[in-house]
Amino acid sequence: MNECTYIRSVRSSRATKPDRSSPFPLWAQIRDDLRSRVESGEFGTAFPGELALVEEYGVSRHTVREALRQLRAEGLVIAERGRPPRLAVPAEIEQPLGALYSLFASVEAAGRVQRSVVRVLDIRADGVFAARLGLEESAPLLHLERLRLADDEPLAVDRVWLPAELAAPLREADFTHTSLYDELAARTGVRLTGGREVLRAVVPTPAERRLLGIDEGVAAFAVDRLGCAGDRPVEWRYTLVRGDRFTARAEFSAKGYRLDLAGAGTFALTK
Incomplete structure (x- = not known):
């Protein structure tokens, strides 16, 4: 499965647990899944905290933080030290x-x-x-x-x-x-x-x-x-x-x- 096929296969409305046998890093799989869920409107204006994502995806906190760092670089999520992550508000x-x-x-x-x-x-x-x-x-x-x-x-x-x-x-x-x-x-x-x-x-x-x-x-x-x-x-x-x-x-x-x-x-x- 190439990366484009993987991205198209990501499901929205609930977390898709990462495939540990996949050649793609766990953080990349979580990043793509979270992006898909955000785009589907699943989270509304709220967004899960790090600990909730760790439990939901069954991965380490370091892996979740890397996924969030990537989403922050894309401008999709605001994740600041000491504060829970939140969805970025589109420019008005x-x-x-x-x-x-x-x-x-x-x-x-x-x-x-x-x-x-x-x-x-x-x-x-x-x-x-x-x-x-x-x-x-x-x-x-x-x-x-x-x-x-x-x-x-x-x-x-x-x-x-x-x-x-x-x-x-x-x-x-x-x-x-x-x-x-x-x-x-x-x-x-x-x-x-x-x-x-x-x-x-x-x-x-x-x-x-x-x-x-x-x-x-x-x-x-x-x-x-x-x-x-x-x-x-x-x-x-x-x-x-x-x-x-x-x-x-x-x-x-x-x-x-x-x-x-x-x-x-x-x-x-x-x-």
């Missing part, structure tokens, strides 16, 4: 790569209520971010920092810098439940037309974990964005998004790699 907010998107719009499109807690809204000088916007280091910037919530649960920490000469009217805006881009267009007449963005996985600091309400085992996406209006840089943004509530999506085909531009065509990276 999906964003196509390559689009000039608004996190506000993405949250609303997912059927969630978007709200922000404004932590900072002021005018300041910051040579690093001024330089990133192509300005003199002493140029004043409008700085906005928000804790972004989806259904009152923390989703992201969002920090934005814009040229003060352009964005000063935003000091009067109420960002509790609105989009920065909508306010920018309404109060200054400026609309972003494009830019560039880098998305990377990071380990949040303890302070960031507290803000986002996540445990040490949960990673996050860091998004660096330079937003432009025509040829002019008008926004530098750093967003830290919870990895368990947000996912980025791209499309590819035999012809190459396509970024979904949300109705604005596609950008292809061909072979």
Whole structure:
């Protein structure tokens, strides 16, 4: 029996005891059986603890832990030291790569209520971010920092810098439940037309974990964005998004790699 045949033969709705004469490791058999049971909806929102799985499958705790480690690597189960394993919650907010998107719009499109807690809204000088916007280091910037919530649960920490000469009217805006881009267009007449963005996985600091309400085992996406209006840089943004509530999506085909531009065509990276 090859591995594909074995996987197809795994039954759901109850544990299938591992076959000790099989060439496949016990942990691999248990991993595949648990995956099948999860996908069939057997566990609902609960998940058996290590000791229960040891008894159910008749194997050692080390074997169960290896199976759980593999499921954790797949993003199916969250298994943390000193805490019982639990099913991972699917990411709620999906964003196509390559689009000039608004996190506000993405949250609303997912059927969630978007709200922000404004932590900072002021005018300041910051040579690093001024330089990133192509300005003199002493140029004043409008700085906005928000804790972004989806259904009152923390989703992201969002920090934005814009040229003060352009964005000063935003000091009067109420960002509790609105989009920065909508306010920018309404109060200054400026609309972003494009830019560039880098998305990377990071380990949040303890302070960031507290803000986002996540445990040490949960990673996050860091998004660096330079937003432009025509040829002019008008926004530098750093967003830290919870990895368990947000996912980025791209499309590819035999012809190459396509970024979904949300109705604005596609950008292809061909072979």
